[in-house]
Amino acid sequence: MSDENLPAVKAEEEHSQVQVAEPIPDPGIEPHEYRITDIDPKAADRVERQVSAMFTLAGLLALGSCVAYFAIPRDSTLVFGPLSGNANNMVIGLCIGLALFLLGAGAIQWAKKLMVDEEISEDRHPAHSSPEQIADITDAFKQGVAESGFTRRKLIRRGLFTGLGLLGLPAIVLLRDLGPLPGRSLYNTIWAKGIRVVNDVTDRPIKPSDMIVGQLVNAAPANLAPLQEESPVEYQNAKAKSAVIVVRIKPSEIRTPPGRENWGVDGILCYSKICTHVGCPISLYEQTTHHVLCPCHQSTFDLADGAKVIFGPAARPLPQLPLAVDAEGYLVAQSGFTEPVGPSFFERG
Incomplete structure (x- = not known):
């Protein structure tokens, strides 16, 4: 045998001498150790009272967050040395945070001290379940419910329902921060009889002589600026509701809807700037066709024909503001809008 084959032979001999170890036997499940609550009913009752108290206190904290929302002024401040913060937000956050912590802590205490803690083993089974297995799973679930003590420990059950039920209140109360209910706010704007029409950039009042045929001006009511x-x-x-567009069209090209014969001044018409589809601002004007386009969803309105919809998803024409001229020759509103401005909605009737 050549010397170059010796290392391979030695390695084979050493491998043949290695003894393969036997698999470690399954140690099985360790003997169950009983807890104090398993053998002492008084200890179990004491833990039950603790868990119920946690759940109930969680509910009270949730209720307290609702009280704090209304009772603590929005501009009040809490100061902790160099740190400070809004008192309303801090108290609400603290109450809700502690409520969630107590619910979690109570659930853990319940599981560790009162629920059955015996270990079990189960062989792997196919992914699908046979009818018999489904029945076994159902029975096991029912057994788990019984072993958890949920059905017979009424004190814990009542505390849990109280805590979870009251925890929903802050979510409902905090919806108020989304803003005030709209009510009938869209039915009214600050336009009124005698309010001058002003340029929305310069706040200068507009005279009929300031506008030429084909011109469109973005405008606002004169009583808007003082509110700022x-x-x-x-x-x-x-501002969001009262924005308007003022356009001048040849009188011969205007098709006036019935009842609006005196709503314009020498071909000058005024319409709401808010699209009646979803409320986007519109001002893309095409002089020759008198069409104005909403950039959001391409609703198109004919300003020479009562701003009726000629294309797109908008469901109704732009509301028109009746115009007149005051003693100094400036454009003014004859009245407010005679219909709601903004997006259409079914409550309008």
Whole structure:
């Protein structure tokens, strides 16, 4: 045998001498150790009271967050040394956080001290279940419910239902932060009789002589600007609803809807700037056709024909604002809008 084959032979001899170890036997399930609550009914009752108290306190904290929402002023502040924060938000967050913690802690205490904790083993089975297995699973679930003590430990059950039930209240109350209910806000704007029409950029009032045929101006009511300093929130709400477009068309090309014969001034017409589909602002104007287009969903309105819809998903024409001229020759509103502005909705009737 050549020397170069010696290492391979030695390796084979060493491998043949290795003894293969036997598999480690299954140790099985360790003997069950009983807990104090398994052998002492008083200890079990004491834990039951603890768990119920956690659940009930969680419900009270959830209720407390609702009370704090209304009772603590929105502008109040809590100061902790160099740190500070809004008191309303901090108290609500603390109450809800503690409520969730107590629900979790109570559930863990219940599982560790009162539910059956005996270990079991089960052989693997096919992915699908036979009718017999389904029946076994159902029986096992019912047995688990019985062993958890949920049906017979009424104190825990009542506390859990109380905590979970009251925990839903903050979610309902906090919906109020989405804003005030709209009510009939879309039915009214700040337009009224005698309010001047002003350019929405310069706030300058508009005279008929300022406009030429084919021109479109984005405008607003003259009483909008003072609201900006008085109440910024009211200003934004009013601005969103009262925006208008003013357009001048040759009188011979206007098809006036019945009852609106005196709503224009020498071919000058005024319509709401808010699309009646979903409320997008519109001002894309085509002079020769007198069509104005909404950029969001391409609803198209004919301003020379009462702003009726000629294309797109909008369900009704743009509301028209009746115009007149005051003693100084400026365009003013004859009245407010005679119909709601903005998107269509079924409550309008």
